[in-house]
Amino acid sequence: MSNLTDPEKKILQAAKQVFEAYGYTGARMQQIADTAGISKASLHYYFRSKEKLFDRIFEETMAEFIPLVSTWEESDNNWEVKLSGFITAFFTFLRRKSMLFIIQEVNRDPGLLAARKKDGKTKKNRFIAYFERLQLEGKIKHIDTRTLYIFLHSLCAYPILNSVIFKMNLQLSDKEYEHYMQDYPTMVAEFLIENIKNKNKSK
Amino acid sequence: MSNLTDPEKKILQAAKQVFEAYGYTGARMQQIADTAGISKASLHYYFRSKEKLFDRIFEETMAEFIPLVSTWEESDNNWEVKLSGFITAFFTFLRRKSMLFIIQEVNRDPGLLAARKKDGKTKKNRFIAYFERLQLEGKIKHIDTRTLYIFLHSLCAYPILNSVIFKMNLQLSDKEYEHYMQDYPTMVAEFLIENIKNKNKSK
DNA sequence: ACTTTTGCTGACCATTTGGTCAAACCATTC
DNA sequence: GAATGGTTTGACCAAATGGTCAGCAAAAGT
Structure with a gap:
């Protein structure tokens, strides 16, 4: 390379x-x-x-997302492990506040995504595809996968994007917030998993 | 005025x-x-x-937040109604993408919040105060209120902040996304309420 | 009626900023 | 060691940009 x-x-x-x-x-x-x-x-x-x-x-910044996307196909871990892995990886990625950069610039000039939009039209979102399959297999609850996708991304990205204001409103110092955030990915993972796993596991 | x-x-x-x-x-x-x-x-x-x-x-933009904050004290609706009301109001507020503006500028110049930080030091976050009280009264589960606060804000704000990229990744047109978003606040409200209400209502 | 104050603007200014270019620099080849 | 070709830069340029100012016009006093 x-x-x-x-x-x-x-x-x-x-x-x-x-x-x-x-x-x-x-x-x-x-x-x-x-x-x-x-x-x-x-x-x-x-x-x-x-x-x-x-x-x-x-x-280049956009390209860094690609490795994250592949999580859903590799390995044959169960979906809980995959989801946890994704959240951790996504969180690490987001730490370098590139997400604010991307959102900012995309809003300034939507043309920046023109090329990628065509790409997207053909292949289906891998997250959606994977979780729809899980639903068909009866492994998770029947909830809207788009909503799940949005919830997942929101819970991961926003606390980092909006860290300055969260710190202010929760009266946490930089150190305290950072410390709090160490456990955060695990909490998100547990929270989401708890909410989508199929309860009536009649086996 | x-x-x-x-x-x-x-x-x-x-x-x-x-x-x-x-x-x-x-x-x-x-x-x-x-x-x-x-x-x-x-x-x-x-x-x-x-x-x-x-x-x-x-x-002025920051000041628009203030009316939203008072939700937790006025009226004596039960907390479910209050929470739903807050989410709807917050969502409406966020529609005018002022949140990206604020985050952007606050990251450019953290000094913009200097004045407000002092304010915050004295009075406690009203959301936190209200939900901690609910916990003491045994009306909701015992979960970290800061996390609840962050979840709530993240689920409301990020789908609007990041709309351009969500549209791309979910392959939704502007109209489709807007239509999807009409039901979104209700979904967030139901989702959060379901997750924090006290299950063991032994009465 | 005329003076004063206030609102408003075209023309102008100093600085910043993205970008250019001729000349200097440096390694390699002949 | 001269010629060659790629690399580097100080000096410079044109356009853009935040900001000023003398002066004009229209109210507002008197």
Whole structure:
């Protein structure tokens, strides 16, 4: 992997950092250059424009989601284990507050997802597919899988996205909130599992 | 109320619209002036600087939250009704995607909440207080109220914040998603109520 | 009627910002 | 060691942007 030259790597790392911290409109090419330890002219030598550089970063960030998606097919663990695994992985992923970055930029320019929308049209959402199968097999309750999908994502993502305000409203310091969040994924997993597993296990 | 001159109202309305759509760094004073139908010089005549104008908008948006908070004290409905009412109201509030605006700006400049943090230190979160009381009265299960608070907010806010990506991943059109969302608050309410009400009602 | 105050604006300014370019730099090849 | 070709940068540019100001117009005093 990584057929990138050394300066390219440094630039992409710096750009990611600056774009995520300040957003597209707030990010400055000079700051990216400084962070990467090169001149602004060099920055433009490697990546023609701010927009081109941004697109690259955005695509890379989106691409990081892909490994997460495959959880539902690999291994033949039971669904409880898979769900717990997904939540933990998703949570770790979300820690690097890239999700705010994505939501922010997608709302600024919905065209950023145009390419991916076509992709989505063909193949069905793997989570939905997996849980619908579980329902057919009678392994979980019959609830709307879309709702389950939304609940799962909401419970994982929002506490990190909205951490600043949660801290304020719950009167928790950074340390306290972080400590609280250590157990959080497990709580979400247990909560969801408890709510969807089939109670009348008449065997 | 409203001891504001006509141009002030127009400016605030325009500014809110532009700031929410583009964020602080992306918003342009010229565009705010255009939207308000006045010159840029006039804009500066009424609000000295971009930052001053922004602070005003931010404060106003935050202030809209306050009416929501009082739900837990008024009326003597039972908690199920109160919770349902809160969810519906919260959801309506969130529709005007101001929440993304707030999270975005708070992450850009955490100092925006400095004033409010002091406020929070004194009085206890009303939701927490109310539900802790319910627990003492044995009306609901004994679960961590902070977690309940986070679950509630996450389930309400995230589906709206992240609507663009949910639409993509669930392959729903704008109309379909909107239609789905009509029933959503009720689902959240039922789901939460079912999970926290005390089962062993030995009476 | 005229003076003063207030509201409003076109023209202008200083700074910032994305982007360019000629020249310098440096490693490799001949 | 000169020629070559890729890399790097200081200096520079045009456009955009937040902000100012003298002056005009319309109320508001008097």
